[in-house]
Amino acid sequence: MAEVPVEIIDWARRERPAPLAGITAAVAVGAQLSAVRYTLDADAPVPEHSHPNEEFGQILRGSLELRVAGRTRVLRAGEAFLVPGGVPHAARALDEGCELLECYAPPRDPLPPATPSGGSS
Amino acid sequence: MAEVPVEIIDWARRERPAPLAGITAAVAVGAQLSAVRYTLDADAPVPEHSHPNEEFGQILRGSLELRVAGRTRVLRAGEAFLVPGGVPHAARALDEGCELLECYAPPRDPLPPATPSGGSS
Numbered sequence: 001m002a003e004v005p006v007e008i009i010d011w012a013r014r015e016r017p018a019p020l021a022g023i024t025a026a027v028a029v030g031a032q033l034s035a036v037r038y039t040l041d042a043d044a045p046v047p048e049h050s051h052p053n054e055e056f057g058q059i060l061r062g063s064l065e066l067r068v069a070g071r072t073r074v075l076r077a078g079e080a081f082l083v084p085g086g087v088p089h090a091a092r093a094l095d096e097g098c099e100l101l102e103c104y105a106p107p108r109d110p111l112p113p114a115t116p117s118g119g120s121s
Numbered sequence: 122m123a124e125v126p127v128e129i130i131d132w133a134r135r136e137r138p139a140p141l142a143g144i145t146a147a148v149a150v151g152a153q154l155s156a157v158r159y160t161l162d163a164d165a166p167v168p169e170h171s172h173p174n175e176e177f178g179q180i181l182r183g184s185l186e187l188r189v190a191g192r193t194r195v196l197r198a199g200e201a202f203l204v205p206g207g208v209p210h211a212a213r214a215l216d217e218g219c220e221l222l223e224c225y226a227p228p229r230d231p232l233p234p235a236t237p238s239g240g241s242s
Contacts (some may be wrong), residue, residue: 005208009201033154033227037201047143054153058222060193062182068127080158082132082151087126101179105226106156107154 011037016111022093027109030085034107038100040064040093048090053104055083061099065092132158137232141167142195143214150231155228159221161214162217169211174225177203182220 001030007028014026022044026037037060040046048067055066057064058080066073066081066092074094075081128149130175136158137149139176147158153188158181161167169188179201187194187202195215196202204210 004190004192005205006187006194006210008196009203010200011229013200028177028201028203029224030175030177030226031205033177033224034180035201035203035224050152054151056149056151056154056156056224058156058179066127068128071125073127073129075129078132080126080132080156082130082149084152084155089127095165098170101222101236103154103156103177103224103226106149 007035009035015039018111020044025111029109032107033076033103033105034109035101035103036110038098038102040098040100042091042095042097043121044097046091050086050088051108052085053105053106053108054085055089056103056116057083057100058101060101063094064098064100065094067091071073073087130156136160139232141165146232148232149229150230153228154187154224154226155224155230156224157221157231159223161219161221163214163216163218165214165218167212169209170210171207172225172229173206174227176210176230177224178202178204179222180219181222183217184215185219185221188212214240 011026018025022041028035063076139146140242143162149156171196
């Protein structure tokens with residue numbers, strides 16, 4: 001069968017622990033952008049960091065405290081944000097945890113390379 | 122107060138009718154990517170079209186029939202897809218309608234320019 005030029009993404013099948021405690025991430029990487037679905041346990045913190053990639057975030061479930069340039073805002077399910085490249089930002093999930101979709105351009109994979117394990121294809 | 126370099130997005134305040142019947146769209150445009158939240162009525166069709174921008178889509182609610190290269194798939198809430206730039210694609214909301222988040226890179230605003238109306242700022 002000819003290959004169809006569209007990637008269908010089932011996040012659950014891509015989920016891996018993130019380098020940060022209490023956070024898992026599932027990644028899809030394209031040519032111009034990448035997308036990541038994060039699941040944060042209650043109170044899971046994301047320390048301040050920055051990257052040259054522009055970052056769009058959409059809260060899918062729960063709520064997230066977002067800190068940029070010393071100002072903290074609480075974002076709830078349905079709200080979204082846009083952080084320009086190079087701007088330091090930090091975050092923390094609130095009591096109910098948070099499911100967060102982010103897109104980066106240019107593409108960014110926030111996870112370390114998966115370790116190949118024998119037997120899986 | 123100094124301007125904080127993050128854009129907080131309340132989609133409901135940005136919603137406008139799209140050029141296609143039965144569809145509204147709310148747009149956020151960045152420097153490297155743009156994001157659009159579409160709301161499609163039940164059975165609302167998106168005719169086949171293409172654009173050079175890579176397109177990521179996340180089904181937020183309901184379900185969407187996506188057609189690429191002659192193959193049709195039904196995507197449900199929680200699923201996502203990635204269409205490379207330049208690939209023709211079409212879609213249709215199913216019976217319950219669909220709320221769909223898309224990100225484009227480079228940025229793409231799928232709406233005609235807003236008509237300035239007196240009195241709003």
